[in-house]
Amino acid sequence: MLRIAVPNKGSLSGPAAAMLHEAGYRQRKESKELVLFDSANDVEFFYLRPRDIAIYVSSGRLDIGITGRDLLLDSAAGAEEILQLGFARSTFHYAARPGTAQGVADLAGMTVATSYEGVVEKHLADHGVAATVVHLDGAVETAIQLGVAQVIADVVETGTSLRNAGLETFGEPIMASEAVVVRPTGASTDDPEVQKFLRRLQGVLVARRYVMMDYDIRAEHVDQAVALTPGLESPTVSPLHHEGWVAVRAMVPTSDAQRIMDELYELGARAILTTGIHAARL
Numbered sequence: 001m002l003r004i005a006v007p008n009k010g011s012l013s014g015p016a017a018a019m020l021h022e023a024g025y026r027q028r029k030e031s032k033e034l035v036l037f038d039s040a041n042d043v044e045f046f047y048l049r050p051r052d053i054a055i056y057v058s059s060g061r062l063d064i065g066i067t068g069r070d071l072l073l074d075s076a077a078g079a080e081e082i083l084q085l086g087f088a089r090s091t092f093h094y095a096a097r098p099g100t101a102q103g104v105a106d107l108a109g110m111t112v113a114t115s116y117e118g119v120v121e122k123h124l125a126d127h128g129v130a131a132t133v134v135h136l137d138g139a140v141e142t143a144i145q146l147g148v149a150q151v152i153a154d155v156v157e158t159g160t161s162l163r164n165a166g167l168e169t170f171g172e173p174i175m176a177s178e179a180v181v182v183r184p185t186g187a188s189t190d191d192p193e194v195q196k197f198l199r200r201l202q203g204v205l206v207a208r209r210y211v212m213m214d215y216d217i218r219a220e221h222v223d224q225a226v227a228l229t230p231g232l233e234s235p236t237v238s239p240l241h242h243e244g245w246v247a248v249r250a251m252v253p254t255s256d257a258q259r260i261m262d263e264l265y266e267l268g269a270r271a272i273l274t275t276g277i278h279a280a281r282l
């Protein structure tokens with residue numbers, strides 16, 4: 001039986017549960033359920049605080065967890081990232097009132113407030129900067145107005161929280177984060193249950209990122225058309241009853257689908273259709 005840690009709150013929890021559900025796993029119906037056994041798949045889900053997940057996984061008592069890369073690095077736990085999940089994307093930055101600092105080197109002697117002191121202390125040490133780090137649980141943007149710190153280091157997504165507090169990022173981003181699957185550092189990669197779980201999540205990622213494209217084209221243009229739709233491995237090309245024409249089928253990235261359809265049309269392709277993919281195993 002696989003034991004998996006799932007975030008129970010915050011930006012990670014809704015999208016993580018949605019992805020697991022899409023991958024065919026049973027998920028809890030209400031937020032007070034802390035453990036759920038999915039007997040059909042022989043998987044036990046533990047709904048834990050996102051910050052604690054890397055720590056539980058590193059202890060080896062859970063096989064797999066879903067957490068944020070920033071939380072994983074902040075905990076310095078013995079867990080490692082094995083799959084990127086593409087949601088809860090954010091960048092981690094220093095920010096302050098305009099004119100306070102240009103880069104990390106200017107922070108010597110200053111006080112930095114953050115919920116991620118592991119990440120910040122390491123970043124300062126890597127740059128040889130001696131600054132004081134104050135831990136706050138959240139809403140760190142307000143620390144500057146209230147005089148607790150001159151600088152904050154926090155998660156930025158749209159930048160709205162910073163703008164509302166009259167703050168600006170400065171210097172290079174400290175890190176880019178997204179939801180990731182973690183396992184205990186160095187754990188075997190060939191556990192069949194873990195492999196099956198990862199294949200299911202990869203199937204969801206493929207289904208979300210690709211559409212299936214079908215079109216008909218004159219045989220003499222098929223090489224040019226296939227260059228536009230190379231597929232993941234190789235497109236299927238089948239003869240049509242209409243002499244001199246072929247049908248092509250290939251997966252294309254959803255984000256490029258409309259541009260590719262226009263270019264195929266220009267090449268003479270017709271009956272160009274895209275359909276959604278519901279699940280995949282590559």
Ligand SMILES: Nc1ncnc2c1ncn2[C@@H]1O[C@H](COP(=O)(O)OP(=O)(O)OP(=O)(O)O)[C@@H](O)[C@H]1O
Nearest residue numbers: 010011012050068069070071088089090155157177
């Ligand atoms: N506004 C956001 N947009 C995208 N990702 C975010 C945002 N806020 C936090 N995250 C990411 O979510 C993960 C979990 O962060 P955290 O546990 O602090 O949740 P949260 O969404 O901030 O909720 P809360 O602070 O209410 O518990 C982190 O990896 C972080 O990078």
Ligand SMILES: O=P(O)(O)OC[C@H]1O[C@H](OP(=O)(O)OP(=O)(O)O)[C@H](O)[C@@H]1O
Nearest residue numbers: 138139140155156157158159160161162
């Ligand atoms: O750039 P934005 O789109 O504004 O998003 C970033 C904000 O979102 C998170 O805050 P959250 O709402 O989780 O509150 P918290 O500070 O209490 O964690 C994060 O800590 C930032 O404050």
Ligand SMILES: [Mg+2]
Nearest residue numbers: 010011138139
């Ligand atoms: Mg938060």
